[in-house]
Amino acid sequence: MARKKSLIKDLSACETVIMKVIWDAVDDIALQQLIVDLREQYGKDYARTTVVTFLGKMAEKGFISTYRVGKHSYVHALKDEKAYKEKLMKDETDFWFGGKPEDAMAAICNSRDISKDEIQKMRQLLDDMDD
Numbered sequence: 001m002a003r004k005k006s007l008i009k010d011l012s013a014c015e016t017v018i019m020k021v022i023w024d025a026v027d028d029i030a031l032q033q034l035i036v037d038l039r040e041q042y043g044k045d046y047a048r049t050t051v052v053t054f055l056g057k058m059a060e061k062g063f064i065s066t067y068r069v070g071k072h073s074y075v076h077a078l079k080d081e082k083a084y085k086e087k088l089m090k091d092e093t094d095f096w097f098g099g100k101p102e103d104a105m106a107a108i109c110n111s112r113d114i115s116k117d118e119i120q121k122m123r124q125l126l127d128d129m130d131d
Helices: 013-024 031-042 048-060 081-097 101-110 116-130
Strands: 064-069 072-077
Touching: 013 031, 013 048, 013 072, 031 048, 031 072, 048 064, 081 101
Parallel strands: none
Antiparallel strands: 064 072
């Protein structure tokens, strides 16, 4: 079964980690801080040139823009994290679970210990969707 083309281009694994750091930043993130955060949070010791290459590809895909203020380069997220995560979940549900969200949810529930509080929150979410 082939995946359908989406309006949002997929990120590579390395681009995904970089984008996660960008989304987690409170504001636009300086390139140097991005490099530090990648190393500290994810153990990715990328060279500056490597990060810049990835950022160029991500800009071509419409995920980010970059700009300079004096000697410093900054990265600005253009795509919304929530929308991207929802797109990924839909794509994975379609591919792995034949488009059946109940099968995806069962796989999530079977893959980890879920507390009673988490179960209650999931029930509430489903109940709210029913309204």
